[in-house]
Amino acid sequence: MLLQFEGVTKGFASGDGALRVLDGADLALAAGETLALTGESGSGKSTLLHLAAGLDLADEGTVRLDGTDLAAAGDAGRAALRRGTVGLVFQQFNLIPSLTVAENLSFQARLAGRHDPAWTAALARDLGLEPLLRRYPEQLSGGQQQRVAIGRTLAVRPRLVLADEPTGNLDEATGDAVIDVMLRLASGTGAALLMVTHSTRLADRLGRRLHLSGGRLR
Numbered sequence: 001m002l003l004q005f006e007g008v009t010k011g012f013a014s015g016d017g018a019l020r021v022l023d024g025a026d027l028a029l030a031a032g033e034t035l036a037l038t039g040e041s042g043s044g045k046s047t048l049l050h051l052a053a054g055l056d057l058a059d060e061g062t063v064r065l066d067g068t069d070l071a072a073a074g075d076a077g078r079a080a081l082r083r084g085t086v087g088l089v090f091q092q093f094n095l096i097p098s099l100t101v102a103e104n105l106s107f108q109a110r111l112a113g114r115h116d117p118a119w120t121a122a123l124a125r126d127l128g129l130e131p132l133l134r135r136y137p138e139q140l141s142g143g144q145q146q147r148v149a150i151g152r153t154l155a156v157r158p159r160l161v162l163a164d165e166p167t168g169n170l171d172e173a174t175g176d177a178v179i180d181v182m183l184r185l186a187s188g189t190g191a192a193l194l195m196v197t198h199s200t201r202l203a204d205r206l207g208r209r210l211h212l213s214g215g216r217l218r
Contacts, residue, residue: 002192003029008061023215034193036203039212045196049162054078087158089166093149095137102133109155123151142169163195
């Protein structure tokens with residue numbers, strides 16, 4: 001298994017006391033598998049993605065990424081996994097304002113020593129970014145910035161893609177194109193995809209679906 005949650009519990013302090021968003025959650029995601037995660041707002045979907053990426057740690061239970069216990073990996077180990085194994089598509093674009101679209105697209109791949117100009121060019125074409133390659137983030141719309149952020153993530157060819165509402169800022173046609181690229185990456189490279197979405201239509205395109213409610217995955 002590429003990603004495993006075993007009895008994972010995570011809570012946060014709130015005005016009403018401790019709020020437990022994950023309560024003994026179990027999950028298993030194999031290489032090449034695509035999984036849609038649904039649930040009400042505030043149910044803990046983004047928290048689950050942060051735990052899977054090693055951006056946060058579970059209160060109880062174990063999260064394993066490619067066989068590594070993330071709690072035992074240390075900050076440096078978790079950062080190394082994020083650079084080379086995990087691709088993150090969150091709702092914050094985090095583009096580098098001083099770099100062009102072309103430079104932003106290749107930035108993470110260069111850091112990871114995986115820059116493939118042909119693959120990056122194909123991503124730019126498929127995501128409709130070719131006319132924008134010389135522009136800077138401030139010259140882009142929100143939807144265009146989202147496509148650049150997605151392309152930057154996929155340029156590394158990560159083994160696991162964690163996506164939080166990746167099409168939320170896109171029109172339906174562009175959103176479909178983005179999902180096409182993600183599914184092609186999973187099919188062509190054996191990457192796994194875990195995507196949070198509120199769209200039943202998009203969830204139906206993935207291999208299976210889990211619903212997060214009451215801290216449990218069903």
